[in-house]
Amino acid sequence: MTIRWGLIGVGDIANKRVAAAIQNDPNSELVAVCRRSEAPLQEFADQFKVPLRFTDAESLIAAPEVNAVYIATPVDCHLPQTLAAARAEKHVLVEKPMALNPAQCEQMIAACDQANVQLGVAYYRRFYPVVLRIHELIESGQLGRILSVACVTGNPNRFPADDWRVIRARGGGGPLMDIGSHRLDVFRQLLGEVESVQASTVKSPDFEAEEMATVLLVFANGVHGVLQCYFGTVDAPDRLEVIGTDGRVTVEDLNQGDLVLATEAGRSLESHPPADNLHAPLIEDFSAALLQNGNPAISGRVGKTTNDWIQMAYDDSRRSVSRDGR
Numbered sequence: 001m002t003i004r005w006g007l008i009g010v011g012d013i014a015n016k017r018v019a020a021a022i023q024n025d026p027n028s029e030l031v032a033v034c035r036r037s038e039a040p041l042q043e044f045a046d047q048f049k050v051p052l053r054f055t056d057a058e059s060l061i062a063a064p065e066v067n068a069v070y071i072a073t074p075v076d077c078h079l080p081q082t083l084a085a086a087r088a089e090k091h092v093l094v095e096k097p098m099a100l101n102p103a104q105c106e107q108m109i110a111a112c113d114q115a116n117v118q119l120g121v122a123y124y125r126r127f128y129p130v131v132l133r134i135h136e137l138i139e140s141g142q143l144g145r146i147l148s149v150a151c152v153t154g155n156p157n158r159f160p161a162d163d164w165r166v167i168r169a170r171g172g173g174g175p176l177m178d179i180g181s182h183r184l185d186v187f188r189q190l191l192g193e194v195e196s197v198q199a200s201t202v203k204s205p206d207f208e209a210e211e212m213a214t215v216l217l218v219f220a221n222g223v224h225g226v227l228q229c230y231f232g233t234v235d236a237p238d239r240l241e242v243i244g245t246d247g248r249v250t251v252e253d254l255n256q257g258d259l260v261l262a263t264e265a266g267r268s269l270e271s272h273p274p275a276d277n278l279h280a281p282l283i284e285d286f287s288a289a290l291l292q293n294g295n296p297a298i299s300g301r302v303g304k305t306t307n308d309w310i311q312m313a314y315d316d317s318r319r320s321v322s323r324d325g326r
């Protein structure tokens, strides 16, 4: 048996990675694609040789050939498209961030539970070998007692004011939702639950959402987490650092995968590059879970945690001194 995927939203990420990841997975087949604009839909479907093409998501979801949907549309579409898929008893793998807010995430989880279909969220950094190695260093005690984790990340794009990523009703926020979400999910994987989230955001002069967010998390185990994220900076960083009493790990570029481990024994460089197609392990995990009647590694409940923390951060930033009038 294979998982017969319908891909809703064939824009940037579907074109760059998702379609190829599905087509390269031995347990998967890409049988249907959907976007509203006819000409680019046909172009995409021709390029990837996909037989079924739809200009509305409901029709793709209803197609009997489809038994799982991958939702790669703007964030405001994730809730309605997940609910429609659950009604049709189709499994759902949805892009990040899972939804606009935690209440929407809850609706998605409840609908999929009720329909007895799986719900997964595309936080594929969980599969990065470098992240797994850091997890091992933390769990094995090699870094001693963990004190802090910090991440600085940016996207160099200067998004125009009408881009869905910088309109709150469409993307849910700015860089915190779009790129901060990935890093918060890594924090969750490495350090568990949080006790508190504080934040300050700075609204962009050019668009509705924030252009910068700084978040301070205190984890239940007392560890401090700091996340800074930006839109529109030159040479945008993607840096992660974990500091413990007996060691420090630094990754200059998460997508590249080199880490420097510093302990009393000295410094060593390790290389743990990710898969060529970053979405490949995600698709492999989800389709294998479906075939084995198991659960995907990144369930809806896991994905919602990040939305919870982001909501706490936005709520706090409204109270804090900030140039953002949210």
Ligand SMILES: NC(=O)C1=CN([C@@H]2O[C@H](COP(=O)(O)OP(=O)(O)OC[C@H]3O[C@@H](n4cnc5c(N)ncnc54)[C@H](OP(=O)(O)O)[C@@H]3O)[C@@H](O)[C@H]2O)C=CC1
Pocket: 008, 009, 010, 011, 012, 013, 014, 034, 035, 036, 037, 055, 056, 057, 071, 072, 073, 074, 075, 077, 095, 096, 097, 122, 178
């Ligand atoms: N995991 C990762 O690394 C990445 C994840 N993402 C996530 O993937 C998702 C998509 O991002 P991206 O590809 O950059 O976005 P794009 O804007 O490039 O593409 C969005 C696609 O969705 C389609 N679409 C929009 N509304 C609908 C609708 N109502 N029904 C059907 N199709 C629709 C658009 O086509 P049309 O307008 O013709 O309908 C377009 O094909 C987002 O959630 C984003 O956060 C994005 C980049 C990387």
Ligand SMILES: O=C1CO[C@H](CO)[C@@H](O)[C@@H]1O
Pocket: 155, 178, 179, 182
């Ligand atoms: O990782 C990513 C790369 O940048 C994109 C655009 O900001 C994000 O949406 C995505 O999550």
